[in-house]
Amino acid sequence: MLAPTLAIRPIPAVLADALQSRFGAQFSVAMAVREHHGRDESAFSVPPPAAVVFAESTADVADTVRLAAVHAVPVIPFGVGSSLEGHLLAVQGGISLDVGRMNAILSIDADDLTVTVQPGVTRKQLNEAIKHTGLFFPIDPGADATIGGMCATRASGTNAVRYGTMRENVLALEVVTASGETIRTGTRAKKSSAGYDLTRLMVGSEGTLGVITEITLKIYPLPEAISAAICSFPSIEAAVRTTIQVIQLGVPIARVELIDANTVRMVNAYAKLGLREEPMLLMEFHGSPTGVKEQAELVQEIASDHGGQAFAWASTPEERTRLWTARHNAYFAAVQSRPGCKAISTDTCVPISRLADCLLDSVAEADASGIPYFLVGHVGDGNFHFGYLIDPDSADERTRAEALNDALVARALRLDGTCSGEHGIGLHKMEFLVAEAGEGAVAMMRAIKQALDPLNIMNPGKIFKIHA
Structure with a gap:
């Protein structure tokens, strides 16, 4: 492309x-x-x-x-x-x-549950550096991304259903503006009503307004108890209906990830696992031992009502790591399943009540296309991803994959969703942003960009077009 x-x-x-x-x-x-x-x-x-x-x-x-x-x-x-x-x-x-x-941990303020880092620090590096305090940073987009990049794209990932996204977890920034001036936005205070919220403006701006050089983040106590579980289902619909019911009942689940049968097969081959090759939910529960047990038992009961089977626990750190490593390797497992392919990734998010409608129609379209694909979803917050595995030399496959992506985004927007839950706009979704936000809102974004970066030197050509 x-x-x-x-x-x-x-x-x-x-x-x-x-x-x-x-x-x-x-x-x-x-x-x-x-x-x-x-x-x-x-x-x-x-x-x-x-x-x-x-x-x-x-x-x-x-x-x-x-x-x-x-x-x-x-x-x-x-x-x-x-x-x-x-x-x-x-x-x-x-x-x-x-x-x-620029990968230094600048300060760890355990009493205030904050940490300040340079942008090149990766999320794994951060958690390794603070684990001795009994605290952790929960945002987990899968890849070992830098904190600066996660701010720039407003990343989230598997823990967002419990802990939110980068939007909720960035307290303050240091930013170099398009003129080379260094400014600070926000403080370590948990709230503020002082002026425009420049921190939120920069988080998700994809490098188009300035370069983030320092980040202050919220961090959280490590849960007293953590338990993970997997459950297989007779259909994607059964897995999705289970998720919807869990969320609507207010169960404080920390993670709930959907993997379709295609992806389970790919992960099994890649990671030498023996998971049942059916649609599957991977779940994690955080809290006290008693609370975790109660949450898991309730979810198991809900899953059983929807035909869930083979509910299996992973309570030790080694077992949990093995499960989540398999989930995080889904992309690489999929790409390896078709040597030489390229993955065209999608990323939509819809209100939880509309998740089944959006996801099931999108699965039917993908199956009918004949293009190999994988499906994973942070379904606890209505976010899911297809990866269409195309031959990069086939114009026909690329066209069909992009048509599937277009149809998926259009469906999500009809259901009051968004064209991107966490990947950002970049190059790929500029037209979708206009469809979602409207010409007036995009014109306002463009005006902000032109006011802060009149020479258009900060990562130009991303998010929206600047008219000559």
């Missing part, structure tokens, strides 16, 4: 010289380095950025942006490259600004 490439702006020699002088070995125009920074997990094919700067401090970020602004050259923030919608691709050329070396 070729991404739209708009008026690529090369780096002037004078800028390259200035960056080389300022950064030395932290600046690279080597093709291998540029190509690494010109790829993510999307199916887009785009020329690599013209150069890469490896930032090691906020000052490095500010100087890069300031120099780029003088020459109106794009700056594209880069974490670990795990985005799915083309967020980090240099569609207008420019500089890839790699913040992976």
Whole structure:
């Protein structure tokens, strides 16, 4: 899939010289380095950025942006490259600004349940660093993404049904603006009514308004007891109806993930597991030993009413890790099931009461298409994903997969849902954003972008088009 490439702006020699002088070995125009920074997990094919700067401090970020602004050259923030919608691709050329070396835990304030980190810290690194305090950071998008990237895309994942998304868990930010100025938004206080909420504006802005250089997050006490369970169902509908009933009864379940039979087969082959090859829910319960037991027993009873079978427990950390590793490896298992394929991923979210309608119609369409696919869902909050496994050299398969995606998004919007629950807009969903939000709302977003980034150098070509 070729991404739209708009008026690529090369780096002037004078800028390259200035960056080389300022950064030395932290600046690279080597093709291998540029190509690494010109790829993510999307199916887009785009020329690599013209150069890469490896930032090691906020000052490095500010100087890069300031120099780029003088020459109106794009700056594209880069974490670990795990985005799915083309967020980090240099569609207008420019500089890839790699913040992976900015990976320090700046402070752990256990008494206040907050932590402050640099953007290159990954979620696994963060949890390893704070586990001695008895606290953890719950947002788990699957990939070991950077915290900065998770802020930029407003990520969520498997724990969102209990703990919310990045939107609810970011308290404050340090941001380098398009002019190279460094600003702070928010504080460590749990609430504020002081002025515009610039923190929420930046969370989900996908690098189009500034570069996030510091993040203050909420963290949570590790549950006294954790138990995971799996349950197989005779149909996807039975699994979904179980989930809806669990949520509507107010059971405080921490995770509830749907995997369809196709995906279970793929995971079994990839991870050498022996899971029943039927639609399956993976669930996790957090709380006191008594509370966890009561939650799980109630969910087991609800599942049985819907034909759920083989309800199995995983109470030890090793057993739970094995189950969730299998879930997180679903993407890689699927891609391996069709060597050489590319996965076109979808991401919609609907009100929980409309989940069955949206999901079942989408499954029927995918089955009728003949295109291999996998299906996983954070169904506790109405969010699910298809991955259509296409031959990248087949224009017909790509067209059919995109048509399935279009139909899925249109269905979600009709049901008062969204075109993206957690992946973001990037390149892939710009037209869907207009359909969801309306021309007036997108015009307001565009006005904010143009006010804060008048030269359009901050990750240009993403979320919406800037009219010449």
